[in-house]
Amino acid sequence: MLTPAPSATKPDPQDLLAWYDRHRRELPWRARAGETADPYRVWLSEIMLQQTTVAAVKPFYLNFLERFPTVEALAGAPAEAVMQAWAGLGYYSRARNLHACAKAVVDRHGGEFPSTEPELLKLPGIGAYTAAAVAAIAFNERAAAVDGNVERVMSRVFMVEEPLPKSKPLIRSLTAELVPEDRPGDFAQAVMDLGATICTPKRPACALCPWMRPCQARATGLQEMFPKKQKKETGPLRRGAAFVVLRADDTILLRTRPPAGLLGGMAEPPTSDWLPDYEPSRAVLDAPIEARWQRLPGTVRHVFTHFPLELTVLFAKVAKGTPAPHDMRWTPRLHLHEEALPGAMKKVLVHALGDLPGAKKASDKQPAKGAAK
DNA sequence: CAACCGTGGTG
DNA sequence: TCACCAAGGTT
Numbered sequence: 001m002l003t004p005a006p007s008a009t010k011p012d013p014q015d016l017l018a019w020y021d022r023h024r025r026e027l028p029w030r031a032r033a034g035e036t037a038d039p040y041r042v043w044l045s046e047i048m049l050q051q052t053t054v055a056a057v058k059p060f061y062l063n064f065l066e067r068f069p070t071v072e073a074l075a076g077a078p079a080e081a082v083m084q085a086w087a088g089l090g091y092y093s094r095a096r097n098l099h100a101c102a103k104a105v106v107d108r109h110g111g112e113f114p115s116t117e118p119e120l121l122k123l124p125g126i127g128a129y130t131a132a133a134v135a136a137i138a139f140n141e142r143a144a145a146v147d148g149n150v151e152r153v154m155s156r157v158f159m160v161e162e163p164l165p166k167s168k169p170l171i172r173s174l175t176a177e178l179v180p181e182d183r184p185g186d187f188a189q190a191v192m193d194l195g196a197t198i199c200t201p202k203r204p205a206c207a208l209c210p211w212m213r214p215c216q217a218r219a220t221g222l223q224e225m226f227p228k229k230q231k232k233e234t235g236p237l238r239r240g241a242a243f244v245v246l247r248a249d250d251t252i253l254l255r256t257r258p259p260a261g262l263l264g265g266m267a268e269p270p271t272s273d274w275l276p277d278y279e280p281s282r283a284v285l286d287a288p289i290e291a292r293w294q295r296l297p298g299t300v301r302h303v304f305t306h307f308p309l310e311l312t313v314l315f316a317k318v319a320k321g322t323p324a325p326h327d328m329r330w331t332p333r334l335h336l337h338e339e340a341l342p343g344a345m346k347k348v349l350v351h352a353l354g355d356l357p358g359a360k361k362a363s364d365k366q367p368a369k370g371a372a373k
Numbered sequence: 374c375a376a377c378c379g380t381g382g383t384g
Numbered sequence: 385t386c387a388c389c390a391a392g393g394t395t
Contacts, residue, residue, distance in 0.1 A: 049392095050392045051392055052381090053390050055382080056390085090380045091380085091392085092379080097394090125394090127393045127394080129391075129393085130393085195391090202388090234387090302380090304379060304380090305380090342380090
């Protein structure tokens with residue numbers, strides 16, 4: 001074999017760990033330096049952090065920990081309480097899997113999380129990334145946790161030309177070779193901290209990076225071109241109508257969506273189907289009950305992962321004693337904040353009713369939202 | 374394996 | 385306004 005190119009120096013995990021020891025972020029679920037984290041808290045945080053930012057997770061995590069302090073408490077809680085605590089965080093199948101996983105840990109593992117990657121992988125809601133992250137962070141197993149941050153860091157350091165997601169296996173093996181024997185958990189968190197604070201998607205702060213020297217993308221000035229990705233297309237706009245019914249006893253008509261699929265198991269005011277060619281003027285024909293419907297001006301817009309949605313809101317007042325249609329129920333307006341309402345449906349209710357009384361639960365204790373609306 | 378599955382922040 | 389993205393998993 002000939003000598004490799006002289007510039008191809010291997011990134012040193014110890015350089016990264018030294019940087020981490022000085023710059024690690026303080027996070028509610030993270031143990032102090034030198035201490036081992038609680039597996040329940042690590043697992044809970046990792047599930048919440050799937051495709052979700054640290055800032056968004058923090059208040060939900062603290063609220064969850066207060067309501068469900070242990071895996072036994074979570075396993076023993078009713079599903080509705082779990083869904084309600086998750087409402088607003090998104091990707092609601094995570095909440096169902098979270099609950100199922102807690103039950104499995106209690107029933108099949110005596111309340112103790114398994115410590116190895118293959119065992120963790122068998123649990124619901126735990127995939128390749130989360131199994132490795134929990135094994136490394138909570139149990140100090142030598143596992144390679146590869147998330148979006150790690151993919152970006154490794155793509156740049158090794159200048160991976162193949163686009164994601166095809167390059168996932170390559171990146172996984174590159175990462176695995178770098179995981180140190182002694183501090184695998186710190187290494188995993190160090191790469192993620194690096195990706196979150198230095199090796200950012202745009203304008204990375206390469207001058208501050210402990211891996212600037214071995215970074216091949218940086219060497220050519222092309223760091224912002226990596227990782228290469230296949231672009232995904234967003235679906236066409238869908239339209240529909242939502243029906244907000246206020247009964248004279250100050251209750252609102254709600255229903256629960258089917259357990260699986262979009263917004264599975266979440267609550268909502270009844271709506272029409274959502275179709276690309278839905279015609280709002282026909283909305284009154286789709287109404288759940290007979291009433292004097294008022295079509296409210298404006299629309300509610302919401303963007304899901306794979307399509308945007310535009311809802312026309314119809315409003316009606318009905319007499320006390322009006323029965324709820326099949327599979328629907330009346331909820332006191334003052335108790336709406338106890339319902340598992342996803343963001344899109346909160347928008348609908350606000351559009352029709354104004355601010356939901358007491359609707360802020362845990363998600364409003366974060367800094368710097370803007371002024372009132 | 375590509376499609377499905379939320380939401381909020383950012384440039 | 386808009387495209388992109390964030391500690392991914394399931395089917």
